[in-house]
Amino acid sequence: MQSIAIVGLGYVGLPLSLQFARSGARVIGLDIDPEKVELCNKGQSYIKHIESASIAELRKKSQFEASTDFSRLRETSAVIICVPTPLNKNREPDLSFVLQTGRMIAPHLQRGMLVVLESTTYPGTTDTDLREVLEADSGLKAGVDFHLAFSPEREDPGNPHSVVATIPKVVGGFTPACLEKAKALYGIAIKTLVPVSSCRAAEATKLLENIFRSVNIALVNELKTVYSAMDIDIWEVIEAAKTKPFGFMPFYPGPGLGGHCIPIDPFYLTWKAREYGKNTRFIELAGEVNTAMPDYVVNRVAEALNEHGKPVKGSRVLILGLAYKANVDDMRESPTFILLDSLKKRGAEVAYYDPFIPVIRPTREHAHWTGMESVKWNQQTVSGFDAVLIATAHKDVNYQELADWHGCIIDTRNAMAALRTKPGTIWKA
Numbered sequence: 001m002q003s004i005a006i007v008g009l010g011y012v013g014l015p016l017s018l019q020f021a022r023s024g025a026r027v028i029g030l031d032i033d034p035e036k037v038e039l040c041n042k043g044q045s046y047i048k049h050i051e052s053a054s055i056a057e058l059r060k061k062s063q064f065e066a067s068t069d070f071s072r073l074r075e076t077s078a079v080i081i082c083v084p085t086p087l088n089k090n091r092e093p094d095l096s097f098v099l100q101t102g103r104m105i106a107p108h109l110q111r112g113m114l115v116v117l118e119s120t121t122y123p124g125t126t127d128t129d130l131r132e133v134l135e136a137d138s139g140l141k142a143g144v145d146f147h148l149a150f151s152p153e154r155e156d157p158g159n160p161h162s163v164v165a166t167i168p169k170v171v172g173g174f175t176p177a178c179l180e181k182a183k184a185l186y187g188i189a190i191k192t193l194v195p196v197s198s199c200r201a202a203e204a205t206k207l208l209e210n211i212f213r214s215v216n217i218a219l220v221n222e223l224k225t226v227y228s229a230m231d232i233d234i235w236e237v238i239e240a241a242k243t244k245p246f247g248f249m250p251f252y253p254g255p256g257l258g259g260h261c262i263p264i265d266p267f268y269l270t271w272k273a274r275e276y277g278k279n280t281r282f283i284e285l286a287g288e289v290n291t292a293m294p295d296y297v298v299n300r301v302a303e304a305l306n307e308h309g310k311p312v313k314g315s316r317v318l319i320l321g322l323a324y325k326a327n328v329d330d331m332r333e334s335p336t337f338i339l340l341d342s343l344k345k346r347g348a349e350v351a352y353y354d355p356f357i358p359v360i361r362p363t364r365e366h367a368h369w370t371g372m373e374s375v376k377w378n379q380q381t382v383s384g385f386d387a388v389l390i391a392t393a394h395k396d397v398n399y400q401e402l403a404d405w406h407g408c409i410i411d412t413r414n415a416m417a418a419l420r421t422k423p424g425t426i427w428k429a
């Protein structure tokens, strides 16, 4: 049985650990957060879409355990790194988590071991930045004494049909031998591997995938504002366009980008491209259009309130959905925070409802909302607001009840489209 370590028991590392464990590897999950480690060892999940039962079962079979002790790496032949790659406050890549992890691994690195980075990042991170810290602190050489590779994660949180084992996985090695090692490792748990020529090609592949989403979402967000001015419904247009059996793929507008990937990853490339004297105008433009969306939505809230004879100032606005996407409990980079800030700045009294986030946990960027609690879902509470803004359309919300209870609903997700609603009550935004 192969023993492997996975560093970072987050939205990527935890499901990956469970998949490897289920496939027969012995997995040690390493994290610097003792709380997550303790929960995992008790067989408890802290992520809504990962069942505690599957962790508990693998704990019972001793296929999986969690630890904060990096010396446990000595029991393993491979380590996969799944730590955050955010932007700093100047919107530049923050590789500190990756490099710190590299420094923590290096003293325990042994000859023949494989190190794989999965965190999304710019081309060159694995074979330069990470390689340098691993080599400096271990005295070993990548491609000679230990193997090094990059393999991007393709996680689709909240999608029940997205299963780690069946999502094809791109793998690039520092040398051809590194690639072979990485293929052998992932072959344990993943059905289809897509080898590419280098770590850089694998890093660039992940960025292409996420930039593709960012640019296409920006396109439909822009068309939404144009079509809305022409009194054309963008959602109706997308439904019609997607019947084309070739050359079209639907993307949907929304209140702005959210999550740990799409609002962040494209700017890793923008930053790196400057080193090569290159501009990334598509990426910048998409970022500009997408970050303008919360303002557009707040203006629609103002128009809707105005129609009801109310100013934004002093009105009570309820935002439905704090998570950045439907059916997950992940609120990282959620545009709802911007909507809360923006409406509050205009003098509105704001609240949120999210069945999966009963209270706002501390965040780095939105610390001032920490501790705010979701309102309760009942007619008296909901109808007590002057407007309801749908930012995230969780399946678990009863939108027909909302339609029955409220006469001023601003809908950024087309959640009310198929329901019985009274004329003049729904504002698409």
Ligand SMILES: NC(=O)c1ccc[n+]([C@@H]2O[C@H](COP(=O)([O-])OP(=O)(O)OC[C@H]3O[C@@H](n4cnc5c(N)ncnc54)[C@H](O)[C@@H]3O)[C@@H](O)[C@H]2O)c1
Pocket: 007, 008, 009, 010, 011, 012, 013, 030, 031, 032, 033, 036, 082, 083, 084, 085, 097, 100, 101, 104, 118, 119, 120, 121, 153, 154, 155, 156, 157, 260, 261
């Ligand atoms: N969440 C997604 O859907 C998704 C999809 C594809 C790619 N990614 C990429 O995967 C990477 C990880 O994302 P995530 O969503 O799993 O992040 P996350 O914040 O959910 O998890 C990261 C984990 O790493 C731990 N950690 C931080 N520094 C550490 C260190 N030095 N040593 C050990 N553990 C450490 C944190 O405590 C946390 O548990 C990012 O680069 C992200 O862009 C995420």
